[in-house]
Amino acid sequence: MDTVPVTDDLPPRLRAALLTGGYALDGVRDRLGPMAGAALAREEVVPALAATDGADPLSVALRLWWLQIPVDTGAVRAAYADGLADALLDAGLLAYCGDQLRAGVRIRPWDAEGGGVGYIVSDLAARPGDAPPAADHVVGAGGASDSLARLAHREPVERALDLGTGCGVQALHLSGRAGAVDATDVNGRALELARLTFALSEVPNVRTHHGSLFEPVREQRYDLIVSNPPFVIGPAGRYTYRESGLPGDDVCRALVAGAPGHLAPDGWCHLLGNWLHVRGEDWRDRVGGWMAGTGCDGWAVQRDVQDPAEYVELWLRDSVEAGTPKYRELYEDWLGWFTRNDVEGVGFGWLTLHAAGTLDPVVRVEELTHPVAEPVGDYVTGVLAGIADAYRMGDGELLAAALRVAPGVTQEYQGPPGFTDPEAIVLRQGEGLRRARQVDTVTAALAGVCDGTLPVDPLLAAIAELTGEPADDLRTKAPEVLRSLIAEGFFIPPSLED
Numbered sequence: 001m002d003t004v005p006v007t008d009d010l011p012p013r014l015r016a017a018l019l020t021g022g023y024a025l026d027g028v029r030d031r032l033g034p035m036a037g038a039a040l041a042r043e044e045v046v047p048a049l050a051a052t053d054g055a056d057p058l059s060v061a062l063r064l065w066w067l068q069i070p071v072d073t074g075a076v077r078a079a080y081a082d083g084l085a086d087a088l089l090d091a092g093l094l095a096y097c098g099d100q101l102r103a104g105v106r107i108r109p110w111d112a113e114g115g116g117v118g119y120i121v122s123d124l125a126a127r128p129g130d131a132p133p134a135a136d137h138v139v140g141a142g143g144a145s146d147s148l149a150r151l152a153h154r155e156p157v158e159r160a161l162d163l164g165t166g167c168g169v170q171a172l173h174l175s176g177r178a179g180a181v182d183a184t185d186v187n188g189r190a191l192e193l194a195r196l197t198f199a200l201s202e203v204p205n206v207r208t209h210h211g212s213l214f215e216p217v218r219e220q221r222y223d224l225i226v227s228n229p230p231f232v233i234g235p236a237g238r239y240t241y242r243e244s245g246l247p248g249d250d251v252c253r254a255l256v257a258g259a260p261g262h263l264a265p266d267g268w269c270h271l272l273g274n275w276l277h278v279r280g281e282d283w284r285d286r287v288g289g290w291m292a293g294t295g296c297d298g299w300a301v302q303r304d305v306q307d308p309a310e311y312v313e314l315w316l317r318d319s320v321e322a323g324t325p326k327y328r329e330l331y332e333d334w335l336g337w338f339t340r341n342d343v344e345g346v347g348f349g350w351l352t353l354h355a356a357g358t359l360d361p362v363v364r365v366e367e368l369t370h371p372v373a374e375p376v377g378d379y380v381t382g383v384l385a386g387i388a389d390a391y392r393m394g395d396g397e398l399l400a401a402a403l404r405v406a407p408g409v410t411q412e413y414q415g416p417p418g419f420t421d422p423e424a425i426v427l428r429q430g431e432g433l434r435r436a437r438q439v440d441t442v443t444a445a446l447a448g449v450c451d452g453t454l455p456v457d458p459l460l461a462a463i464a465e466l467t468g469e470p471a472d473d474l475r476t477k478a479p480e481v482l483r484s485l486i487a488e489g490f491f492i493p494p495s496l497e498d
């Protein structure tokens with residue numbers, strides 16, 4: 001499908017027909033059941049075929065718009081009556097396939113955050129055996145889209161920006177809690193499909209802008225910026241949806257550098273990214289270097305790291321080029337680029353910036369590969385506040401603070417089966433980032449008594465009496481340990497109490 005010359009009345013008519021046919025996530029789940037539903041989430045359509053072999057409107061919608069299977073023309077005309085099927089054909093949203101009809105785009109239902117049904121429009125998914133996607137392919141919402149949507153903070157905002165909107169999924173998420181959303185993309189086709197997403201979802205507060213990175217919103221500032229950018233790193237920008245054409249990981253570096261100039265006071269920016277692990281360089285220095293000097297508090301989290309071969313395989317599978325005649329050449333070319341550039345791995349993760357307006361911004365870069373409580377957006381502002389407050393508290397302030405152990409923290413004694421003396425004491429978070437941290441006996445004792453009523457200093461004096469350790473030694477050592485435990489969310493200082 002080259003263009004989508006959609007008339008204004010088409011989206012509401014199509015929406016009405018889809019809703020009447022029960023094409024919403026609940027209806028799809030009920031119809032498919034857990035096994036076929038889970039298979040479809042993996043882009044495996046075969047189990048869903050048996051559940052959609054009727055001529056009813058839900059079977060028609062599922063086969064056309066999600067499974068990408070041609071459907072009997074009569075059944076489509078019955079489901080999209082009163083000239084709607086012809087209007088969809090005129091718009092290129094349907095096309096003939098022999099004597100059947102097939103979809104020109106993918107339309108998947110979406111649960112709006114405040115209730116209600118939305119629809120996400122993208123290009124048809126490329127599956128193994130299909131031709132590779134076109135250079136301007138518009139990808140549908142996937143795992144990375146979900147990850148960014150869960151990372152972004154949930155507070156209501158006036159103005160939000162979705163940079164690289166693609167099918168429009170992030171803007172759709174933001175539309176429910178932002179007064180106005182700007183959605184940008186360098187791919188004009190993506191903007192056409194995104195506009196269809198917004199119209200079909202009856203979202204009135206998103207405006208689309210064409211152009212690269214921050215260029216289309218040059219003068220604008222936002223309370224919230226999100227981007228799931230084309231972060232894939234390789235020798236060539238072959239697909240706009242995943243590769244920026246900038247060298248290496250420069251697109252993420254450029255976004256981090258550009259975002260602060262578009263953040264309103266107290267504004268937030270959440271990005272997904274890939275970064276290079278280059279021989280002889282610590283990746284933390286690389287990503288921390290992007291964030292340092294932005295004037296914002298920053299938090300970078302590496303969620304995963306792949307070696308170059310795993311990375312190339314992942315993305316050649318993504319573009320259904322695995323197993324094709326060009327596979328080996330593409331693989332060698334891509335791997336050769338990593339080798340020539342001394343790349344040992346590629347990290348994937350989250351980049352968050354907060355325009356806190358302080359003169360001493362704090363940047364924390366870390367690796368968290370374990371499952372965390374979702375959505376992170378429910379508590380991400382508290383994570384950055386903990387990091388920043390801990391860093392800014394002086395030793396005396398820490399000793400004078402009535403700290404409280406965070407809710408959900410438990411203590412574990414570890415040792416071999418039957419142990420009498422523990423080899424290690426571990427504090428573990430049952431909530432939030434679910435960190436675990438080995439602590440010494442003094443810190444464990446503090447955790448046992450820090451309930452927000454007494455300052456640390458007299459508590460340390462009492463612990464010193466019990467353990468026989470000199471109180472001054474404990475006072476000297478405690479601030480550094482407490483600072484990192486506050487930064488990691490095990491202890492809450494009074495400044496962060498609600």
Ligand SMILES: C[S@@+](CC[C@H](N)C(=O)[O-])C[C@H]1O[C@@H](n2cnc3c(N)ncnc32)[C@H](O)[C@@H]1O
Nearest residue numbers: 145164165166185186187212213228230240241
């Ligand atoms: C990985 S897709 C993300 C789509 C969607 N926002 C999501 O979360 O699923 C990246 C998007 O960035 C767009 N893009 C690529 N290069 C860009 C650039 N230089 N400036 C703005 N957008 C760009 C692509 O066209 C694509 O729509």
